[in-house]
Amino acid sequence: MKYDIILAGVGGQGVLSLASVIATAAAKAGFKVRQSEVHGMAQRGGAVMAHMRLADGEIFSDLIGQGTADMVISMEPLESLRYLPWLSPEGILVTSITPVKNISNYPEESQIMEALSELPSVRLVDDKALAKEAGSSRAGNMVIVGAASANLPLGMKHLKAAVDSLFSRKGEAVVQANYKALDLGSHIS
């Protein structure tokens, strides 16, 4: 078994902590994990992309081949479209619908929504509203993980355990908000 995920977003959005929740959960579930990250220059508000590979056997390449990813997860709608060349025909795109407009030529939102709606398999997530409902405006990334969870080869049990190990330092309230964010996300279909 192998499961390849492209993670996307804008520098500063917390794509790496989203990645580390999935990676931690995968390790708890007994998978081998390889994850390539983006450091340095690209982080200053630029487009960021990371590859994450889960498998029950050896993984050689850190990079995922084009047209072979099982999932693209994005914290930003325009960025989600940028990595379509990696998505396999059977793969699914899970994306936030909250735009980050830090460039002057950001396209019309309706245009992006239209491009997204043309895809064979897509899940749109209003992470902002759901994070608020969960009680922490910063839990948007956990809403996205929740929304991806139905397709990930990982049970909610492992995802919650990962949230535990990553957020328990910050106190019980933060952990609970992130649990709730995961749950709210997981109900999106």
Place this chain on the structure above:
Amino acid sequence: MSEFVVLGDEAVALGAIHGGVSSCYGYPGTPSTEIMEYLLDYSKEKGGPFASWSSNEKTALEEALGTSFAGKRAIVTMKHVGLNVAADAFMNGALLDIRGGLVIVVADDPGMHSSQNEQDTRYYADFARVPLLEPVNQQQAYDMTREAFDLSEKMGVPILLRLVTRLSHSRAAIQSSPIREENALNKADNKQDWMLLPANARRRWDSLLGRQKDMIAYSENSSVNALVMNEANRERGVITTGLGYNYYMENRGELTDNPSHLHIGVYPVPEEKIRKLAAHVKELVILEEGYPYVERLIAGLLPRDLKITGKMQNIVPLQGELTPDNVRPALGLPVRDSSVVSSMDLPGRPPQLCAGCPHDDTYRVIKEVQAELEESTVTSDIGCYALGALPPLSVPETIICMGASITAAKGSSETGLKNVMAVIGDSTFLHSGMTGLVDCVSSGTDVTIIIVDNETTAMTGGQTTILPSSRLEQVVTGIMGDGEHVITIPAHRKSHEENKVILRKELAYKGVSVIIAVRECIETARKAKKKGS
């Protein structure tokens, strides 16, 4: 054995700690930075080994040579372009009698994720005649760091360890080995072997050349350099180096002919193994990350009717990173199509200065004053402020290498350009800008140097500047001789108009002026606040 999930960089740091390192030096540079960050955190927590950032890569390497002279193990970290800065110490260090293992870790950046060029550090190993080890994953990064210390002591030379961005910044699990004790203090007993006066240097060079055969024998026998023969297939063989190995293995399942395969991870190259493979096949496919180093090296050694497929014909791309996709044509596999496409044209999203960055305020002052002038030139340097070259600011006209803003400004001014301004950061100034300032002062050149002092090394993640920022004005004044044209200003919107007046005045002055524009990087300030609260 314990298991750790680590970045490639962190695997190197752990390998050094478990390999008995005593001193660690480096200069921050993406993608190498996290090696020293790990060592610094570890050292702070455990009280050792000694770890510290240095002014630049040359001083770092020289400091490590001092540790090695004392018989202890040292590691030095830098990015590929940093080795150019350290090249003098590196080339000469190869001639010394290395007693305490000395490992120089250099992280190359094929694809230029955050660099000015794509050079391949393997050439430096060849240039200095020392071995180089090149891991393909986190486990090898850990194991090879340990091996490099032993090899260094065995061969009596510094050892290069080459990483690439993709490995430095990828995370996976590793198994650790038992911790080795540090070496005892044991100063080199024959000082003739540490003083490169011509007579000694000639003897040492002769000795280094004499040890080449031992180094080749080591690489020939290394289990890393594995040759797996398929006696039945005489058509095609594959040589991989670095991450080329991973991309080959990723695609190998699709190959029907099962080629013989040699992987090279220990240099100098294992010549016998290459000859054996070459004699067996009609075509050699070479997949290497970086330059066509092995490809060029062996082209002349091998029979002329052997076909070599690689970077020289651009079948494997000559620039950028290797990927699981772009090695396929060389292996005779079909190009993979991306079948999911969007109809939309996507605008790029380049990195930019953070909203509220102090550099932004300084550049706005420069831009507005420039608009009043008939002619002006702005040179810049390597750091966050280089992002001021992108719209909407678009101020700098040159970005060359660390420290070159001041010297390029000097050259431009001396050839007749008017109103020349050099922008340089506080860390970069201390790294290699100071000597440029010395040149300017010495020749009384007409330049205005603007040190954008954000009180940190921001681009690589906020390391502390090697001297506290409050000392910069003293340093500059010391070089200038007096403080008449050394002016410190706040890099703040509130002072915008006053700052313009000062810049106009200093541009009008025919000589060297230094304006130090001070305000802390907002990222660093935010982190400090978080830590404090």
